Amino acid sequence: MQADGQDDGQAAKETGKGRVPAVVRAVAVLDLIADMPKSLGVSDIARHLGLPKSSVHGICETLVGLGLLRFGPGGYGPGPRPLxxxxxxxxxxxxxxxxxxxxxxxxxxxxxxxxxxxxxxxxxxxxxxxxxxxxxxxxxxxxxxxxxxxxxxxxxxxxxxxxxxxxxxxxxxxxxxxxxxxxxxxxxxxxxxxxxxxxxxxxxxxxxxxxxxxxxxxxxxxxxxxxxxxxxxxxxxxxxxxxxxxxxxxxxxxxxxxxxx
Incomplete structure (x- = not known):
């Protein structure tokens, strides 16, 4: 938990005053997956973005629930809602x-x-x-x-x-x-x-x-x-x-x- 808290504090510094770190992370995940030719697993996303796996898993599952991502055999891919x-x-x-x-x-x-x-x-x-x-x-x-x-x-x-x-x-x-x-x-x-x-x-x-x-x-x-x-x-x-x-x-x-x- 401490590591995640430290990451949130760092994200707040990097994203600027007034931005919500969790939202910035979610958009980074969406951008990454949209830019890839195939689905990605939690480990791949975490490695690309330098985020804890636990945070990535929570973000991805939330985005799946909102229709922004889909989960399949190869991992997470784009969902239909952005259309x-x-x-x-x-x-x-x-x-x-x-x-x-x-x-x-x-x-x-x-x-x-x-x-x-x-x-x-x-x-x-x-x-x-x-x-x-x-x-x-x-x-x-x-x-x-x-x-x-x-x-x-x-x-x-x-x-x-x-x-x-x-x-x-x-x-x-x-x-x-x-x-x-x-x-x-x-x-x-x-x-x-x-x-x-x-x-x-x-x-x-x-x-x-x-x-x-x-x-x-x-x-x-x-x-x-x-x-x-x-x-x-x-x-x-x-x-x-x-x-x-x-x-x-x-x-x-x-x-x-x-x-x-």
Whole structure:
């Protein structure tokens, strides 16, 4: 019990005044499980988060009872309840609604995968996705998180930020590259910023997945800051120079239409 009490005190210091350590722990467990490709046992969760097994077991069982986690043969996995929260968020987001409306009426991108995302620290979180029928080798879905420095929308949104804020966001440990094409560090990333600004959109050329090319443009708010990003994805075989130029112009146009929502 003493060890748990000490951990609670440490958690209070780390999470800041006004935050409840137990809630912070529960969210950390949910984030970890959501980020893993398979279910996790109590020992795995405790090791990843540096928490006592007894605390992890109590948190997980509570979350199972609330429908936030499920328990199966492999351990704990995501539960269904967050889906209702996600749906409520999407219903209230005029940006997502406008994105869906534009895609339904603007058929120029109907043959391609199109995504809407927003920045969350050094990551992008996908808000809405239209996955094309033809195989891309990668499926986007709402709620997915990826390192911003490797994605087209992440590059575009980061490039639209003031330099100091951009550098602060990417100053932490560099995410391991997904492919040999992934940008290698902050210095290399900064070398491309002016290019993306001049183009009006950024390019992920096989950085998330080899053979996939994405073009992303920032959606700016009324203060000129990136509120979100829109991207179109295609295979490298489709991404001929003239196709990139045409689709890049289209997503820049749509991003401008979405700005302010």
């Amino acid at each position: 209702s929260w996600s749906a409520a968020f999407l219903r209230r987001s005029s940006l997502v609604s406008e994105f869906q409306h534009l895609l339904a009426h603007d058929r120029r991108l109907s043959d391609f995968t199109v995504t809407l995302s927003t920045l969350d620290g050094a990551s992008v979180v996908y808000l809405a996705c239209h996955n094309a029928d033809k195989p891309l080798g990668f499926i986007f879905h709402a709620g997915m998180q990826l390192p911003a420095v490797y994605t087209a929308t992440g590059k575009a949104m980061l490039s639209a930020l003031p330099e100091a804020e951009r550098r602060a966001r990417i100053a932490g440990p560099w995410h391991p590259p997904f492919t040999a094409n992934s940008v290698r560090g902050p210095v290399e990333f900064e070398q491309d910023v002016q290019r993306w600004r001049t183009l009006g959109y950024a390019v992920d050329n096989g950085e998330i997945r080899e053979g996939m090319v994405c073009l992303g443009a920032p959606i700016l708010n009324d203060r000129g800051m990136p509120a979100a990003g829109i991207a179109v994805s295609m295979t490298s075989a489709e991404a001929r120079p003239e196709v990139r130029e045409t689709l890049g112009a289209i997503i820049v146009e749509i991003a401008r239409k979405l700005s302010g929502h």
